[in-house]
Amino acid sequence: MKKKSLFVFSALALLLLLTPSFALASNQQNYFASLSEEKLAYQDVDAAPTEWKDDILNARNSIIYSTSWTVDGQVGYELPDGMLVELPEFSDLFPGWDVPKLKEDVRKEQLTKPQTYDFHTLAANYVGFVYLFEPSNSGASLPFYTFYSSANRVTMIGDSLPGTSYNAGFTNLNTGSDVGYANNLPQGGKLYLTKLNSNTAYGARASTYSTTGYAQMSVVDG
Numbered sequence: 001m002k003k004k005s006l007f008v009f010s011a012l013a014l015l016l017l018l019t020p021s022f023a024l025a026s027n028q029q030n031y032f033a034s035l036s037e038e039k040l041a042y043q044d045v046d047a048a049p050t051e052w053k054d055d056i057l058n059a060r061n062s063i064i065y066s067t068s069w070t071v072d073g074q075v076g077y078e079l080p081d082g083m084l085v086e087l088p089e090f091s092d093l094f095p096g097w098d099v100p101k102l103k104e105d106v107r108k109e110q111l112t113k114p115q116t117y118d119f120h121t122l123a124a125n126y127v128g129f130v131y132l133f134e135p136s137n138s139g140a141s142l143p144f145y146t147f148y149s150s151a152n153r154v155t156m157i158g159d160s161l162p163g164t165s166y167n168a169g170f171t172n173l174n175t176g177s178d179v180g181y182a183n184n185l186p187q188g189g190k191l192y193l194t195k196l197n198s199n200t201a202y203g204a205r206a207s208t209y210s211t212t213g214y215a216q217m218s219v220v221d222g
Helices: 002-034 037-041 050-064 104-111
Strands: 075-078 084-086 125-132 145-147 153-160 165-172 178-186 190-194 202-207 213-221
Touching (some): 037 050, 075 178, 145 213, 153 165, 153 202, 178 190
Antiparallel strands (some): 075 084, 125 213, 145 202, 153 190, 165 178
């Protein structure tokens, strides 16, 4: 009888110890579920419950790709009237956040696209039609063109668009991280990539918040 009573007492004691933990976990879930996307984005991703980490990063990406920025001054753009626009630094806009990166399997797949023989073709030289999709809320569009270049500058241009504007960015495929992004560029607007490294593969990507469809795009040295 004593053994049975001791077992019941131990079980009750364990339940009392675990109840606060269950309550805390439930409160955390309710708290994160109640947050708007913007408030969720600014939560501490390291301290957040594991099941909410991806949601926080997706919320951050949605904010990151809603504006234009550069990393270390590598990217800027020019409007059709010739006005040059200097982009704000990612670290100034989003202190403490990491620059978005391609998934590792996607990054490796993109690296196989440049034509390589005994040496890299060190020039960006693309003119063609690209289907512009509406961008995802949680990540960047995939590169439509991958290249190496020894030039001082590479220029991407939306020569002919299905709508009124396009979004454009460049990605460092050696690391998988974006180096700059601009949204809502008008037809004829140019996105510049500077400070290139000839040993680095880059990806050019584009999307649109306007009308989806085929656009004539060019990515060339100079």
